[in-house]
Amino acid sequence: MKEKPKALKQSIPWVKTSLISSSIHSLLKISIYFIIFFTFLILSHTPKFTYPLPIFFTKNCSNINAFTKSTSSQNPSHFIQNQTKINTQNPKPYIEKTHLHHIVFGIASSAKLWDQRKNYTKLWWRPNEMRGFAWLDKTVRGSTDSATLPPVKISSNTSRFKYVNKKGDRSAIRITRIVSEIVRLGLENVRWIVMGDDDTFFVVDNLVRVLSKYDHNQFYYIGSSSESHLQNINFSYNMGYGGGGFAISYALAKTLEKMQDRCIRRYPKLYGSDDRIQACMAELGVPLTKEVGFHQFDIYGNPLGLLAAHPTAPLVSLHHLDVIEPIFPNMGRVQALQRLKMAMKLDSAGLMQQSICYDKARNWTASISWGYSAQIYPGFIPAREMEIPERTFVNWYRKDDGAAFSFNTRTLARDVCKRPFVYVLSNALHNPSTNRTESEYVRVSSSKSKCSQTKIVDPSNIRIVEVHKRPDPNLWDKPPRRNCCRVLPTKEEGTVVIDVDACKESETIGF
Template identity: 35%
Template sequence: MVHGIMEDLEQEHEGVRWVVMGDDEYSMFFVEDIVDVLAKYDHNKYYYFGDQSEYILSNFWFSFDQGFGGAGFIMNIESCLRRYPFLNSADLITMVSIVDLGVGFTPLKGLRHLDMRGDISGLLSSHSKTPLLSLHHIDSIAPIFPLMDRAKSLRHFMKAAIMKAAKFDQSRLLQQIICHHRLSNWTFSVSWGYSVHIYEKIMPRSHLIKPIQTFKTWIKKPKSPPYYMFNTRPCTNDSCETPHVFFFKTIGKMKNKNEIWTTYFRSEAQGLPSNCSIDGDRPTNYVNKIQVYSPRAKRTEMDRCECCDIIHTSGSNKAKIKLRECFTNEKIA
């Protein structure tokens, strides 16, 4: 990999400012978001961008200060020397060569290596507040849409879901927006272009930004935690803590309005006994479709998440969510 970088950089490429490297396994890059992020940096300076593995032991075994190539890393250095024949990881060799040039590692959280197994819907539904830049190991995890087989899930992912949503608005892709319907005592958590969760109680954003641990460790589970480079929430049988899950289905633009709509349908019944209401009635069970309306304008700043308003009539099988910028002192709790 290091020689490949050197050969590429030694060639003359008019107008090229950055070199982006990724594994030849199943990796996906969201180029528009990458361009927007890199535009904030001076390409005449030395940078080594990447992200760590989500699995804490992978970073321990190799380095906490390297970009893992599956998720991709980005450089604008002029040379990278290979002087470490005893190292057996291309990512690690690249890192130590760059460090020897005096260049530090700059993490970009939107580069997702996905060093985990099983159902990653919990992670994708609580993506960090940063533009999505890449996804790796898509072929090694369980279907992203859990009720579909792998082939159908990948087709839906590529043609109808995230990749189609990306064509409309990459800046909001997987961005988590949380709002409350206090009349019903519900909390909605939107992962734009992927999923919507409804909780049967008011829950603060500080809790919901932690992914539900629907996934498993990359290799055999260590004897004791921590397992990941981020905090997680456990799966639970508490119906107040377990969301009703809806997955992305369709997307379009509103005629005569400066809005994009995305539609999400219920995955399956939650199937847990209610302990969130006194009379045992669960109006959330009636909801099977959610429509989210977002501005067409691309979000250029990520210093703060968006907020939203919910339109829902008790007993209705539909709910509407309208995204907007948060008010100055608005609290999502």
């Protein structure tokens, strides 16, 4: 092959270099123009700067003069105004917060028990504000107090369903279908169906607070377990106990209604209504969302220990009111609940919330369950112990054994010097000048003898505990935290004055 001329050889690398240089030059030129264009675009929509532009911006800008003139005549907020206009044209839909009228109650009762137990329902029912029905097995005679109670519905016939549990009652099938029967009523604007028994007392404002946390358009099954470990073993820790009450979102209730009758037929051996609900929930794949303010109260005896150390959660319900002792001593059960309502009306969010503080001068530990009780313990007891309920009650199976409960408990001290002096609510009012509640707790009579220890001042001469507290209806919109309390100086003999309020950021409960 002939050798190519030298001139041609030398021209080839030059051509490559020239092409590369030309491409780079073009890219740089285009980049500079883009930078200039977008810089002026930004500057034309922001407040004018007094700083001089860099020198390279002042060159080769004749082609941008028209753009700058057109934009400089516009208001700098023109872009923001346009955006605002666009947003207002497509606003987000307003979603009303869950209120009491969004809830429909299903109260399980019978013709045999309704006349007696309706007095419990009457305590918390609000005519013209609430929706719901008392579901009976058959009609009862007319009552003169029907205006203060929910209307009565008669459950449909359930004889076609098989029931073979020898220890239970087939009325459980009727009761478990209340949810479906409410759905079939076709009520409007329903978000939640709440089930409870005729001996269940609801703190309805706290119920609304709890349900407001959840999206009613999703599948939610909300309630709590039994206080009895054996009850939960025999039934399920995944079951919302019907006496303590449980809530089902309406979206879930509508789905349950479509399959519940078929589901019921698969479980003829189950005992009650609530375990049948839970069996259907398991088939739908919906777990129990636990809210510890629902109280089944599978206990006997005095509920003081449980309520004086209530969990840091809103009190939603109390059950088995015919089984436990009256929550206040020396009065009837209904009368005791009426007294509780006195405090509930003033500050439902803070009802029975425990606060712990110390009187260092007298070496006392004070525990306040607001709206219910106050206790003074001789000596110093750490907060981690005070928040554990004392066993003033026994298990559903009559066992006084800490292992029989589904939560921590502690025994009552045998040493008289370590037992608390107990005070229960006697009166409560709101002071408009201070915007604080003032509640009074009086000493429960006791045969407790004086403590002979000399290092601790004897609290036996204290007859009244006076508590000042600021109501906080938004208490449960914040992360859960106990309120703090402080023992205040007073010249009133036989009285201890305590202030309860939100803890300061770095405040601790310590001696």
